[in-house]
Amino acid sequence: MMRNEQTESAKVAQPTSPDDAGWAPVFVGAVAIAFIVLALIFLGYKGKGSANDGLGPIGDWFGGFLNPLIAFLALVGLIKSLSIQRETLRKTTEGLNDQIYLQRKQASRQTFFDLLNLRAMAVNSIAWTDAAQPVEGRSATKAILKSLESAARDFTGKDVQIDLDAWEVPKDCPDVAKPYIAVFATYYSGNPLSSDTAGGRFLPESDKDSSLDHLESELGHIFRATYQVLKFAYECPDFSEKEKQDLANYLRAQMSEDEFVLFALTALTSIGKKSRAIAIVFDLYEDRLYSVPWATELRPLFARSDPKNKELASHLGYVALNPGISPC
Template sequence: MNLEEKLESITPRSLLKWIVWILGIATGFFGFVLTLYLMEFNNGFSNENSDWGTFGDFLGGTLNPIFGFLSLIALLLTIVLQSKELESTRIELERSASAQEKTEAALNKQSDTQSKQQFENTFFSLLDQHNKALEKISTPTTKYTNDRSDLDIVRLAVFSENHSDLQDAKNALEKYNGICGHYFRVLYQVLKFIATNVPDGSIGSEFSQETLANSKLAPSEKMYSNIVRSFLSYDATQLLAINCFCADSSNTYWNFKLLIERYSFLEHMPFKIKESDHVLLVSTKNFYEKNAFGRTQFKTSSEKL
């Protein structure tokens, strides 16, 4: 074992042994030098100060270098041990810091998982309520309605009559609020819940017209809104476009309009009824922002030319 390996193997117990050895060697040298002096000058104790001074000079001159050397060795051994302990402490602190970082990462991941699970539990519960409301207005009723659904009845009143513009059509739709109003309110709450509670979203509690229009759309926000959108039929989507019409941003429906645009909810809305462009549906392109229609494959007759 070389010197470096020996120094690396120093422990507090081995250092104590070294110090005991050094003290023993120092004591041995002191006894040896004192014995030599007494053997050479054995005239007993002197009464002269000069003799005692000479005796002190002899011991100091002989033993001081030896004691100094032994003290230096003891000091170096102590420094080596302290350095080793400091290195061990540093390594342990690094391990503790690394373990803490891993623990924090695991806790953050667990928290994210719990947040997502909590969000999805509420989301799918709301989605179930949405689907039930949609099914209720989409299912044919009694023979007195010629086996038509509530959705069919409302569409007939909105699109079959000669309404001059979207506001006129919206007024006609509101007359049937007792039939389909509940469904649109449920849909609005589902979309608002996605916007304000999706785990990676940027809106959160800051739900406003400004944040809806300007905040970045999170990937999962788009995914969950697409899930909701997939349940809407063409007929329901066309009525939704009329339902969200409003004159300006002071109207209570404006936030609903912004949600429709944010999530491209009209992407799968045809502009035709019975193979012909319907003026009301075509005019929605002038009311909604372009992103409301997403990457729609439906074109008006004028756009095909």
């Protein structure tokens, strides 16, 4: 795609010149006809009386006729020349504007992929420690998810409801996912809300560095980077809606299923509600969340086709894209 844009840039940099020779034959033809007629008259009068009797008046007449004719044709040529110059300037300006647009578009694409690379580096930098074996990168997201699932099993119904209300989790959130969202919000915020979690029984003092108490420090920059990547693609004026969707698909291809689940958990709380809005805009969760059974139930909350989701995204300043059908 980048190569095609460069080729197009080369094309627009060479504007087509107008045909500035079309009027020249008319001018030359008119002058030639005038001289031919003059020559024929001269030959017709040759030998028939004096020049003053015949050719003098005719010469005066042709002089009076040709002078304004030539002046008129010169004026026409000047006007035509100015018109050609103006048209050439217009096309040159259009070509330069198109070239500037393509260069700006290429720079925007490069910025997007730079942001995408920074996000990938952030994912690779995760270091999650537990009692068994330290893990890093994408493997750490799976270990974090398992720790969340383990902690969620110890949450009581009262604990869950207190946390769901506090973090403004959607009322239509499926019951099977509520414990996981509650435990995630509690530990990600670093502010346990319920009596049981406040007791610290999920945060053993001997294992503080590997506990869920450090969830935000491990994942916060990744969530923010994911949001910024999508926000940049959405707000950049140089891309069509289809191109914006294509850029979001690069991010989708980079994310693992565990990353999708963790991003959904933060997006369904007041902590990351804008992340949910922009995920709806790009239909980020289409055909995802299959590997974690309870997370699969979250997909309808991110579906772009749902009018309620579109309204939510619009309320937060994001209008759902309509990228259309890609050409075969």
